Structure formats: structure tokens, C-alpha cells
Amino acid sequence: MRVLKFGGTSVANAENIKKVVQILQQHSQSKIIVVISALGGVTDQLLKAASLAAAKDETYKTILTELEKRHLETAKALLPVTQQSSCLSKIKQQFNELEELCEGLFRLNELSRRTRDRIVSFGELLSSHILADYYTASNQSGEWLDSRQLIRTNSHFGNAIVDFAATNQLIREQVLQSTSPLFIAPGFVAGNKEGQTTTLGRGGSDYTAAIFAAALDAEALEIWTDVTGMMTADPRWVNSAKNIANISYQEAMELSHFGAKVIYPPTIQPVMAKQIPVWVKNTFAPDEYGTLIQNTPSVEGEIIRGISSMNNVALLSLEGSGMVGIPGFSKRLFEALAEEQINVILITQSSSEHAICVAINAVDVEKARHAVDLTFEAEIKSGKVDPLKVELDLSIIAVVGDQMKSHPGISGKMFGVLGRNGINVRAIAQGSSERNISAVISLSDVKKAVNVLHEAFFEFEYKQLNVCIIGVGNVGGKLIDQLAHQQKYLQQHLKLNIRLAGLANSRKMVVKEDGISIGNWKEELEQGEKMDISHFVNTIVSKNLPNTVFVDVTANADVAGIYDQLLAKSISVVACNKIACSSPYQYYQQLKSLSREYNALFLFETNVGAGLPVIGTLNDLMRSGDQINKIQAVLSGTLNFVFNNYDGTRSFSQVVRQAQAEGYTEPDPRLDLGGTDVMRKIMILAREAGEQLEMEDISNTYFLPASCFEGSVEDFYQEMEKQEPHFKALYDAAAAKGCKLKFVASYENGKAAVGLQHIPPASDFYHLYGKDNIVLFYTQRYPEQPLVVKGAGAGADVTASGVFADIIRAARV
Known part of the structure; x- marks a missing residue:
């Protein structure tokens, strides 16, 4: 004896009902009880019609007419013309009763629990009659059972409690005394001792099947639905949800109680008491294994089901x-x-x-x-x-x-x-x-929560990181190229899948929950919305994607001003933009505090030294208990490039133009040449070392004439040509002493300063070529011989690689 239950989607239309019969024909070797739900969506429509009728809304008639038409058409599609009469007559009779009931509700302007149960019971009664007649028309022998006469309950209408002693006796008497090989019964419905119709709660057809299985000591209960068994999470929310092949009764009850809709929670109890295994199978993929619910032994490594x-x-x-x-x-x-x-x-x-x-x-x-x-x-x-x-x-x-x-x-x-x-x-x-x-x-937060928990407990292959990048110019473009190039490596070696979830530039913005094509990002961005920083941030926050990292590859103050909003939503921030960390100390400290409070990383390695591990090294020193005594550094790849290439044979203006053309300067080179950028960098290092420092606390010995700061960028270049004797004199003065010109930043005893210096050959700074940066950390552990970090400190590729490294750090927390 086996009991098979088919849900609403399994009998939603004639085509699906034919699939059900094909499955039943494969079970012809044993006696079968078939429990049927209403055609998909019918119960909701019946409830709606009843409510409308009780509210004196005559549109209930339209619903009943449409439902009658659907059932009649389903029966006609299944049955030969010569065998339709009896089934169509039953359907007509049932809908006549429904119309009378709803007309009574309309007149009384009232809907009781008892009447509601009576009305919704028609869904299962109709579907089971149609299936029984079609099965018989297919030259199969079967018997229709009235569950209302066999499942005895109390009078708690809507969610009746079963009297198992009486129910078991009634079912056994009816089924065991019959010679029929197959029985078809409506699910969900039952009856009290007065013969009034009751129901077993929404999803009660599963429960009906379990009641029959337990009463008859069935060898198995099969729940046929539209999914291949129970899954590790809701597949509508988690793309990587996995089928659960085997699960215990207790685990199945817990999952179903807390929302797993594959099986109705009370279903497990009757069969668990009798140790009857339960199969959850897919009507539309009957050969798939599905899920077997029984007292299953644990599998090594499967802690969470x-x-x-x-x-x-x-x-x-x-x-x-x-x-x-x-x-x-x-x-x-x-x-x-x-x-x-x-x-x-x-x-x-x-x-x-x-x-x-x-x-x-x-x-x-x-x-x-x-x-x-x-x-x-x-x-x-x-x-x-x-x-x-x-x-x-x-x-x-x-x-x-x-x-x-x-x-x-x-x-x-x-x-x-x-x-x-x-x-x-x-x-x-x-x-x-x-x-x-x-x-x-x-x-x-529930969708996000399910995804991150599923990733933590089931995703042994990949961690999904959702990256939103603002600023896709020189550095930002290189960053996306690097992400694309390293996709396979990250998946294979770090088990990390980076999804481009958002992009923005000064004109356009786009945020996509399912990701932006990394090979087609320019076109997708161009087709996006008009850029608005507040809207961009609000959209990212509203999407509430798991493991989100916001990446700022701009030099924009407005963008730096929204980091606090992101961190407060537990969105990690990776900043190439130096403005936030060099803003008033209060904001810098606020960002640090928000990062700790909301478990979101605030990473800005590229603020100093581009891709060089300057801030990371300083942080490691501090965390390990060392103390910073002094920092000396050449922190501008731009200025180092300029002074390494300027020897008086070309004008200073021409060398600066070359630096800008090769991507070493800010859009306005005066930020570099005026020392503002270096001031920001030494202040950031001092702050990371524990000093409460502001920009006005840093002394700056300017080498640019004041006239160079007036007008536009092009005016700046023209003025530099006029001031060429000034720059030549600076070079000649240093060369006369056998020295080189370097723009040096220093921090010691709570004081910070930047300025142009003559560097003798014995200095660590003398042999610093091209666009290189160098930072010397003098600490308690390195008092005489400093800890040195040296390397390329400017350029789109190395800066992008530093941002990339911070993204990976954010992912690996």
C-alpha cells in the first residue's frame, strides 16, 4: 500500500492531470491511495468569491462563472465525448450548490467559519471527481472516496483537529474491505461527527495523505509537487540552493514549520509515529530522486540541513x-x-x-x-x-x-x-x-539573510561579492579590466566570485541585482540612468545585496561625503579617493567608528603610495604593539617623476605636461605640485599612527610661485613657462651641492611638514627614480635603521591593483 498526494500545480490543467495518470500507471503493482488538491489557484478564488458575496459585491458571480468554465473545459479536454456526460453533470451540480451558498452569503451579509469551510471544500471535490472519471476512462479500475466521511474531526472550522481513533477505523473499514486497486480522495477536507464539512488548514492535502498512510500502515507516502524535493534554501531567492536527498523527520518538520512550503508541517507527525518513509517528488520530472524523509543516519560533514x-x-x-x-x-x-x-x-x-x-x-x-x-x-x-x-x-x-x-x-x-x-x-x-x-x-533583510547564511553553510565553492564602483575613468577602467582578467583565478584559488553590481561616472549610473556584464559594462552604463550620487547610494542600499563593497575611484568630495551612509548599512567602503581620510578629523574618526560598529570594512590603502603596502604596514606595526617615532617619505609619484625628469634642458612646464599625459597627476596638477596631495598623505599616515591632525597643522614650504595658482589649468601651464627661470634656479642650486630635488614629507613629535629639499647622495631618497615613492618608518623596533616601503607610487595600473587588493581584503573577512 502506497499513498500518493498531488498538489495544485500537478493538477492545474488537463495536460498536467495526464502526467499524474502516467505516474499512477507506473505504480500498478501495489494498492494505491491518491490524494488530490484543488486545481492550482482554485482555493484562493473560492475564498475570494465567498468574501465578495458576504460583502454584497456581485462580482463573485463572475469568479464562479470563470471557475465553472475552467473545470468544464478541463473535463472536456480529458474525457472522450461519449464519457463526458456524467462528469460534466457532477461539475454543474457542484457549482449550482456553490451559487446557492454564495447567494445566501450575499443576502445575510455574513461569512462564518463553517460556511467558509463548506465553500472551499468544492475545489478538492471537483478536482478529485475529474481525476477519478479520467482514470476510469483510461480503462483503469479505481474508486472515489469521500474524505469528509472518513476523516473525523472536531468542529474547529478552518483548522480542524483530527480524531485519529475514529478516523483510522473508518479508513480501514472502507479501504481494506474493498477490492479496488486504487482509490482517489479529495485532500484538505474532512467532517465532524454531525456530518458537517471541515478543513485541515491551508496545505492540508499533505496532511490528508499522511492520515491515510498512517491509518493503513502504508509502505511509503509520496508527496508530488512542482519541485524536485526539499532544498537547502528557497531557490527563488538563492540561485545555488541544493536539493536535499535525505532528511530526518525532525529536520523536515522544522524546515516546513519555518516556511519551507514543499510540505505542510503537520504532515510529518502521523507518518513519523509509524516510521513510514516520505518521498517528495516532482510531477514534471518523475525520474529525479527528490527527497526521502525518514530516520536517516547523519552524513559526515552535513551539520546544517x-x-x-x-x-x-x-x-x-x-x-x-x-x-x-x-x-x-x-x-x-x-x-x-x-x-x-x-x-x-x-x-x-x-x-x-x-x-x-x-x-x-x-x-x-x-x-x-x-x-x-x-x-x-x-x-x-x-x-x-x-x-x-x-x-x-x-x-x-x-x-x-x-x-x-x-x-x-x-x-x-x-x-x-x-x-x-x-x-x-x-x-x-x-x-x-x-x-x-x-x-x-x-x-x-530576509532575502539577504538567506543568501549569506546559505553561502556560509553550503557554498564551499564560491563566495559571492557584489561590487559597486563609482569612477570608471583611467584608474576605474583599469580596475574593471583587472577584475575581468582575474575572474577565473579568483574562482579557482580564492573561491571568490566578484559580481559587478553597480557602476557610475559623472553622467550615468546603473545598479543591477543580477550583475552587469563585465565584458559589456561601457554599453550598460551608457544606457543607465542620469547620475545622482544620493540616488546611486539609495539604490545600492535598497537592493540590500549580500557582501556589498562600494569602491570610490574618484577625487570627488560629494562621493567622500556619503561613506557614512554606506558604512551604517554594513556596506564596506574601498576608497582610492583621499578626501574622506583627509577631511576634518571628526569625519575621519566617525568613519572609523561606523566601520567598527557595523562590521563593515573601511579600506583606503591607495590613499598613500598607490599600490604600495604603506598603510597596511603601518597598521601592522601599530597592531603588534610598536610605536611610530618618525616618518619620512617621498609620497608623490608625480613630483618624483617631475624632478627626476627635469634637468633644465626642457622647461618645467613641459615635464609636468608629460607627467599629466602619462597619467601621473591629478586632473589639476596644482594639487600635486602645490603639495596639497602630499599634505593629505602625510596627515593620513599620522592619523593612522594615532595623531589627531588637521590640514592646517601641516606646514608647507611652497616652491610654486603664487601666480601659478591663479586661473585655469591652461593658465597654470602658461604661467609656468613665464616662471621657467625660477624653476631653473631651484635645480641649479641643488645641482651645485651635488644634490637632487625631492619633495619630502615628514612626521615627528606630533608635527608634520612637507616641502622641497636638497637630497645628498647618502640619503635613502637620492636613488629614487621615475615615479617611485618611498616611506621610512622609524619606530621603537626600528629606531636607527628604518622599515622601508619603496616602489611605484603613481600610475593607473598600480593604483587599480591597490584598489583591487583592498576589494579582496573586504571579501575575505
């Missing part, structure tokens, strides 16, 4: 000092909810007994509020208990696995992952079995 979620949850909090040490508060709370037929999904209570929180379905909030406030009316008036607090727009996310009990650190990993992605946890519950860890989170 699945991640599930339940949406539209409300959190009720009862708080008050008058609750402490007084027994009975919890009892009264749960009694008040139970009297209103409100199901409690999750419970958590503080150890101080000052508060108790319960999660319920959001649709029951007003009933719950009224019932609880009424129950505790006296305590609320006296101030011993606060009025019930209600939080809406919440979800429950659950991590489920039998083996969690013997593996420490699962909850730490779960909450660590959620925290790093800015997902706030409002309440936590873990049963004594340690099979389930549940957390209440914001509804807006």
Missing part, C-alpha cells in the same frame, strides 16, 4: 517590573492568545523575567493586542506592566540540522554572518534539542 524563513511575522513584547518574581504571567499571556486561536511561532524570555516576547502571524496582531491588553488591564493601569508592544514587518529565519548539537560554534557563525552584513536580530530562540536556531529579523 537547510535554511528556511517565515515572513509576515509580528513580535509581541510584554514588559514590566511587576512581572519579576511573580508566577503566572506567561500562563496568562498564552491563555489569552490561545482563546483567540492565535498560534505562537516563537518564544523568548529574558532571564530577569522583566520581559517576554512571542512571535505570531501578523494578521493576528489586532486580536492579540486586544486580548493581551484586556487580560493585563489591571496591571497596565497600575503601571506594573506596560501596554503590549508590537513590532511589524518582521521575518523568522531558521537554520536547521540534527547534527548541530554536537558541533559548537554554529550559532556564533550564524550571528557573525548576519552581523557582518548589517542584519539586526530582534529575538533569538533555540530549542533544547539544538536542532534549530531561529532569529527574528526585519522583513526587508
Whole structure:
């Protein structure tokens, strides 16, 4: 004996019903009970028609007409013309009853639970009759069973409780005494002892099948649906969700209770008591293995079985000092909810007994509020208990696995992952079995939470990083090229998949949840929206993508000004832009604080030395307990390039033009030549060393004449030509001493300075060529011989590579 249940999608139309019969024909070797749901979507339509009728809205007639037409057309498509009469007559008769019931509702302007059950029962009655007639027309022998006469329940309409002793006897008498090889029964419906129709709750067809299986000690229960078994997460949200081949009864119950819609939660209990295995199979891929639910032994390494979620949850909090040490508060709370037929999904209570929180379905909030406030009316008036607090727009996310009990650190990993992605946890519950860890989170975060948890517990192949880049000019373009070039390497060696989720320049912006083609990014950006920095940031935040990194490859103050918004949403920031870290100390410190508070990285290695590990080295020194005594550095690749190439044979202006043409300068070279850029860099290093420094605290010995700072960039070049004798004199003065000109930055004893210096041959700075930078760290551990970081400190490729390295750092947290 086997019991097979087919869901609404499996019998949604004639074509699908034919697939069902093909599956049944493959089970002809044993006796079969077939339990059928209503045609897909019919139950919702029946409920809608009933509600409209009770509201005196005559459009209910249109719904009934459309439903009748659908059922008649389904029957005609399945049955030969000569065998249609009986089935069509049954359908007509059923809809005549429906019309009479709805007309009564229209007149009474009222819809009771009992009448609602009667109306929604028609969906399963109709579909099961159609299937039974089609099966018989296919020259198969079968018998239709009326579940209302066999499954005995109480009179709790809408979610009736089964009397198993009476039910088991009725089912056995009906089925075991019959010689029919196959029985077809409507799911979801049952009846009380007065013969009135009841229902078993939405999804109750699964439960019906389990009731039949347990009553008959079936060898197996098969749940046929439109997916290939249970999955590690909802595949609509998680593209990499995996099929669960084997799962225990307890794990299946936990996952289904917390939102896994493949199987109705009460289904497991009757078959688990009889140790009847349950198969979850796909009607449209019948040869696929699916999921087998039974007392399955654990598999090495499979600690977590699945991640599930339940949406539209409300959190009720009862708080008050008058609750402490007084027994009975919890009892009264749960009694008040139970009297209103409100199901409690999750419970958590503080150890101080000052508060108790319960999660319920959001649709029951007003009933719950009224019932609880009424129950505790006296305590609320006296101030011993606060009025019930209600939080809406919440979800429950659950991590489920039998083996969690013997593996420490699962909850730490779960909450660590959620925290790093800015997902706030409002309440936590873990049963004594340690099979389930549940957390209440914001509804807006649930998709993100499922993805990051699935990645943490199931994605042993890749971690998905969503990167949003603003600034796609010289450096930004090189960065995207490097990302494209390294995609395969990152996947193979770092198990990292970087997705380009957002792009922006000064004109256009685009953000795509499923990613921007890295080979076609220019075209996609050009087709994007008009750029607006606030809109760009708000869009990124609203997408709420997991593992998001914002990358700023601009020199724009407005962009630097929005880092705080991103960090506060747990979005890591990688900044090539130096403005934020060289802004007033208060903002710099705020960004650092937000980074720590919201578990988002704030990385800006390329602020000093392009791709050189200058800031990283300084941070390592500080973290390991060293102390910075002095920093001396040549920090401008631009200025170093200029003074290495200027010897008086070409004008100073021509050398600067060359530096700009080769991409070594800012768009306005005066930021480099005036020392502003170097001032920013030494200030950033001083701040990272622990000094509270502002730009005005840094002395700057300018070598550019004041007239060079007037007018446009082209005016600047023309003025430099006029001032060529000045620059030649600077060079000659240094050469006369056997020295070179270098623009040096220094920090010592809380003071910082920048300026042009004569560098003798014995100096570490003398043999510094091209665009190289050099930083000397004098510390307690390196008091005489400094720790030296030296290398190319300018150029699009090396700067892009430094940004790239910061992105990888952000990914590996």
C-alpha cells in the first residue's frame, strides 16, 4: 500500500492531470491511495468569491462563472465525448450548490467559519471527481472516496483537529474491505461527527495523505509537487540552493514549520509515529530522486540541513517590573492568545523575567493586542506592566540540522554572518534539542539573510561579492579590466566570485541585482540612468545585496561625503579617493567608528603610495604593539617623476605636461605640485599612527610661485613657462651641492611638514627614480635603521591593483 498526494500545480490543467495518470500507471503493482488538491489557484478564488458575496459585491458571480468554465473545459479536454456526460453533470451540480451558498452569503451579509469551510471544500471535490472519471476512462479500475466521511474531526472550522481513533477505523473499514486497486480522495477536507464539512488548514492535502498512510500502515507516502524535493534554501531567492536527498523527520518538520512550503508541517507527525518513509517528488520530472524523509543516519560533514524563513511575522513584547518574581504571567499571556486561536511561532524570555516576547502571524496582531491588553488591564493601569508592544514587518529565519548539537560554534557563525552584513536580530530562540536556531529579523533583510547564511553553510565553492564602483575613468577602467582578467583565478584559488553590481561616472549610473556584464559594462552604463550620487547610494542600499563593497575611484568630495551612509548599512567602503581620510578629523574618526560598529570594512590603502603596502604596514606595526617615532617619505609619484625628469634642458612646464599625459597627476596638477596631495598623505599616515591632525597643522614650504595658482589649468601651464627661470634656479642650486630635488614629507613629535629639499647622495631618497615613492618608518623596533616601503607610487595600473587588493581584503573577512 502506497499513498500518493498531488498538489495544485500537478493538477492545474488537463495536460498536467495526464502526467499524474502516467505516474499512477507506473505504480500498478501495489494498492494505491491518491490524494488530490484543488486545481492550482482554485482555493484562493473560492475564498475570494465567498468574501465578495458576504460583502454584497456581485462580482463573485463572475469568479464562479470563470471557475465553472475552467473545470468544464478541463473535463472536456480529458474525457472522450461519449464519457463526458456524467462528469460534466457532477461539475454543474457542484457549482449550482456553490451559487446557492454564495447567494445566501450575499443576502445575510455574513461569512462564518463553517460556511467558509463548506465553500472551499468544492475545489478538492471537483478536482478529485475529474481525476477519478479520467482514470476510469483510461480503462483503469479505481474508486472515489469521500474524505469528509472518513476523516473525523472536531468542529474547529478552518483548522480542524483530527480524531485519529475514529478516523483510522473508518479508513480501514472502507479501504481494506474493498477490492479496488486504487482509490482517489479529495485532500484538505474532512467532517465532524454531525456530518458537517471541515478543513485541515491551508496545505492540508499533505496532511490528508499522511492520515491515510498512517491509518493503513502504508509502505511509503509520496508527496508530488512542482519541485524536485526539499532544498537547502528557497531557490527563488538563492540561485545555488541544493536539493536535499535525505532528511530526518525532525529536520523536515522544522524546515516546513519555518516556511519551507514543499510540505505542510503537520504532515510529518502521523507518518513519523509509524516510521513510514516520505518521498517528495516532482510531477514534471518523475525520474529525479527528490527527497526521502525518514530516520536517516547523519552524513559526515552535513551539520546544517537547510535554511528556511517565515515572513509576515509580528513580535509581541510584554514588559514590566511587576512581572519579576511573580508566577503566572506567561500562563496568562498564552491563555489569552490561545482563546483567540492565535498560534505562537516563537518564544523568548529574558532571564530577569522583566520581559517576554512571542512571535505570531501578523494578521493576528489586532486580536492579540486586544486580548493581551484586556487580560493585563489591571496591571497596565497600575503601571506594573506596560501596554503590549508590537513590532511589524518582521521575518523568522531558521537554520536547521540534527547534527548541530554536537558541533559548537554554529550559532556564533550564524550571528557573525548576519552581523557582518548589517542584519539586526530582534529575538533569538533555540530549542533544547539544538536542532534549530531561529532569529527574528526585519522583513526587508530576509532575502539577504538567506543568501549569506546559505553561502556560509553550503557554498564551499564560491563566495559571492557584489561590487559597486563609482569612477570608471583611467584608474576605474583599469580596475574593471583587472577584475575581468582575474575572474577565473579568483574562482579557482580564492573561491571568490566578484559580481559587478553597480557602476557610475559623472553622467550615468546603473545598479543591477543580477550583475552587469563585465565584458559589456561601457554599453550598460551608457544606457543607465542620469547620475545622482544620493540616488546611486539609495539604490545600492535598497537592493540590500549580500557582501556589498562600494569602491570610490574618484577625487570627488560629494562621493567622500556619503561613506557614512554606506558604512551604517554594513556596506564596506574601498576608497582610492583621499578626501574622506583627509577631511576634518571628526569625519575621519566617525568613519572609523561606523566601520567598527557595523562590521563593515573601511579600506583606503591607495590613499598613500598607490599600490604600495604603506598603510597596511603601518597598521601592522601599530597592531603588534610598536610605536611610530618618525616618518619620512617621498609620497608623490608625480613630483618624483617631475624632478627626476627635469634637468633644465626642457622647461618645467613641459615635464609636468608629460607627467599629466602619462597619467601621473591629478586632473589639476596644482594639487600635486602645490603639495596639497602630499599634505593629505602625510596627515593620513599620522592619523593612522594615532595623531589627531588637521590640514592646517601641516606646514608647507611652497616652491610654486603664487601666480601659478591663479586661473585655469591652461593658465597654470602658461604661467609656468613665464616662471621657467625660477624653476631653473631651484635645480641649479641643488645641482651645485651635488644634490637632487625631492619633495619630502615628514612626521615627528606630533608635527608634520612637507616641502622641497636638497637630497645628498647618502640619503635613502637620492636613488629614487621615475615615479617611485618611498616611506621610512622609524619606530621603537626600528629606531636607527628604518622599515622601508619603496616602489611605484603613481600610475593607473598600480593604483587599480591597490584598489583591487583592498576589494579582496573586504571579501575575505
